[in-house]
Amino acid sequence: MSKVTLTKVLIVGAGPIGLELAACLKHAGVDYLHVEAGQIGQTMSWYPINAHFFSSPERIAIAGLPLHAPDQSKTSREQYLTYLRGVVEYYDLKIRTYETVTHIQRLSPTGFHVTTTKTVYHADNLVLAIGDMHGPRKLNIPGEDLPQVSHYFVEPHRYFRQKLLIVGGRNSAVEAALRCQRVGAYVTLSYRRADFDLEHIKYWLYPELKSLIRAGKITFKPQTVPVEIHADHVVLHSPIENRQSKIPSDFVLLLTGYVMDSKLFELAGVTLKGENRAPVYDQETMQTDVPGLYVAGTAAAGTQVRFHVFIENSHPHVARIVQALTGSPPPDGLVNPVARDFALPES
Ligand SMILES: Cc1cc2nc3c(=O)[nH]c(=O)nc-3n(C[C@H](O)[C@H](O)[C@H](O)COP(=O)(O)OP(=O)(O)OC[C@H]3O[C@@H](n4cnc5c(N)ncnc54)[C@H](O)[C@@H]3O)c2cc1C
The missing domain is CATH 3.50.50.60 (FAD/NAD(P)-binding domain)
Known part of the structure; x- marks a missing residue:
């Protein structure tokens, strides 16, 4: 096995919420690394061609960059993937794509050994932004x-x-x-x-x-x-x-829905609760009951039988994790404030 790479924070998953978090950590000057099993926005890449989001564009925009649909309607899969590529280019985010986390070992007293299909990381903190749609x-x-x-x-x-x-x-x-x-x-x-x-x-x-x-x-x-x-x-x-x-x-x-693979949470020793097998976490910080392990995005909900966690109400996860890891909130506008400003249900 290749040598161990050290990092303060390892983000796993480059969906919209993992990317929004990466933009904030980069802005804050945090030493972090980011791995993604597929391509960025991997979950959207298997939506049907020309599928449209249910959410309005301003609610799924990330990292302070506006998202417009050409017809002022809902964003399509293609438009959103284009937008995500633009976000990554704009912030010059370094993402280790096509690298899957396969094993997590919790270290004593703190930290993690994280094994991927390519290497091993020693991370002081780990953020699982792995979504909740791993398989049918x-x-x-x-x-x-x-x-x-x-x-x-x-x-x-x-x-x-x-x-x-x-x-x-x-x-x-x-x-x-x-x-x-x-x-x-x-x-x-x-x-x-x-x-x-x-x-x-x-x-x-x-x-x-x-x-x-x-x-x-x-x-x-x-x-x-x-x-x-x-x-x-x-x-x-x-x-x-x-x-x-x-x-x-x-x-x-x-087309009977998708389930989350909770293996990584289990390997790290996170408690999973309820029929969704959702990870237990602190609402203020997004830290799970394993110190140093955070959850962001729809992964926080486990397998959703009835959907209640979406992109739009996951933006606050990013702000909470940034605050917990750096001691300061991200600057105004870097995390999508829509959910905070308008506490509407999914639109
Ligand atoms: C057809 C369709 C339409 C939808 N419409 C909407 C909508 O209108 N609004 C909405 O909010 N949601 C919608 N959703 C759900 C939406 O896809 C999720 O809300 C969104 O993807 C969650 O973002 P996320 O960043 O939390 O996770 P994801 O986007 O799922 O990102 C997780 C990432 O983690 C990576 N990953 C997973 N495991 C590993 C591992 N072991 N190692 C490394 N990387 C890993 C995955 O490859 C993935 O890229 C829709 C879903 C479908 C299928």
Whole structure:
């Protein structure tokens, strides 16, 4: 193994919140290093092509740099990735990309040995800004690993004139159903509930979805769950009717949510609580119950069953960590103040 690199702070994860923190620590002159398993904004990079954020642009802007959408609307995946690259260039942030943290060893009395796929770090403090979407929530049914089955909707074109079964009833599934129907796919939507929960889908999608279902352009199978996937069909089970039906399908999208991999927290000895397995941390500092280990961004929420931690209400995490590590808050404007100034729910 290569020699150990020393640092006062190691940030893990270069999503928007990890990047905002890096800009602040650099500004404060803190000795820090930053590693990222993929490319910066890795989580956004697997959003569907041309997907739009639900949040308004000013709420997901970071590090004091304005974010504008060309049409004054919501920001697209492509615009946001462009913006994040600009933030990194503007502050000249050094990020060790394509380097995954694989192991954390807590040292006595303080500090950590952090092993990555490339080297080992000795960090006095560690910030896990690793997000909460490490993998799909699997159904664990036969056929889930077949090649025509995916847990990620990337782009609609591949489903043109194909029979597509989509499983799920929240934003990802509903948006995929609408976009794929529009490109000429024959869409069936299976959802375990009787109807869609308006709190969980973008409000402008709902009327459109309902009218396409009414018009017979999307086939809706409420209160059904897939139990087997075969090369040319999926078996749906209806617990209410206690019967099974075969749905012919060329492709299957299982859009049933994502889960967090809490391995790094476990390795470091952080207590995880509740059904979300959220790390225990101090609200004032974001320090977990392991001294010197901080959590930032959506990772603070664990696996979110009901989403309540987003980019916009994670900005304060950055200010708290900067204060805890340096003794001073970041200067006005460097951390997005939106959430502090307007305590609105997700917009
Ligand atoms: C289609 C879609 C639309 C969304 N729309 C919105 C929206 O409108 N508003 C909103 O706020 N949120 C939205 N989200 C959720 C959004 O992606 C998260 O809120 C956001 O990514 C959280 O930022 P973060 O910096 O906390 O974590 P992330 O952006 O997830 O960043 C975490 C980073 O850590 C890296 N990482 C993880 N493990 C390791 C490791 N072991 N070693 C090194 N690096 C590691 C990851 O590669 C990743 O780059 C949406 C999600 C999806 C899928």
